[in-house]
Ligand SMILES: Nc1ncnc2c1ncn2[C@@H]1O[C@H](COP(=O)(O)OP(=O)(O)O)[C@@H](O)[C@H]1O
């Protein structure tokens with residue numbers, strides 16, 4: 001008898017993501033409905049339990065979204081990139097807004113305002129009218145992932161993240177800098193391996209799949225670009241994407 005092929009390929013992962021989505025949206029939907037309807041008549045314990053179900057439900061939905069995004073990127077080839085010429089600054093602003101919204105959703109963290117210095121701040125230093133020819137949806141995914149990591153691997157109450165874009169003539173660089181926990185030298189290259197997460201105590205408690213950076217690297221390479229990391233444990237990290245200016 002032929003041995004069954006147990007390798008999890010992109011198609012299998014994509015089916016898993018798809019199958020999880022429907023029950024999850026029902027759980028999240030009912031949770032929200034109960035919270036909205038009966039706020040005043042519930043016991044404190046029930047309120048707390050519903051809050052936790054809602055947080056974990058949101059978290060699980062985000063995990064499923066990430067798995068789907070990873071699969072989409074795996075299935076993309078250089079030939080089916082949807083390239084267009086776009087201005088970089090608004091693209092970064094959009095990605096930052098999305099990353100901030102997801103972070104707020106997950107942690108209930110206060111969002112930045114222009115005047116109060118607390119929460120998470122994304123400072124963008126990008127020349128206006130800097131255009132780039134890329135698959136904009138995929139580049140947004142990259143920026144969102146780098147920003148999400150910069151927020152996640154950061155224990156500070158005020159998180160400052162700096163995005164800088166530079167035009168080098170034949171290439172354009174985009175760097176995301178954080179002042180978070182940083183990465184040790186022995187882990188710097190390993191973080192691009194699928195499912196690799198720096199887990200000091202092997203608790204398995206880090207949220208996410210360890211698929212974000214492999215996805216970012218694949219997107220960058222589909223554009224014939226490169227990605228590099230400069231990082232110091234305790235001081236923070238700089239992730240720099242370099243894309244050819246075509
Ligand atoms: N900005 C960062 N600062 C510190 N560590 C990071 C940063 N970005 C990524 N890492 C490390 O690299 C690992 C892999 O990142 P990623 O592929 O995005 O997976 P995930 O975010 O799902 O854990 C993370 O689990 C973390 O240990």
Ligand SMILES: [Mg+2]
Nearest residue numbers: 149208212213
């Ligand atoms: Mg990540």
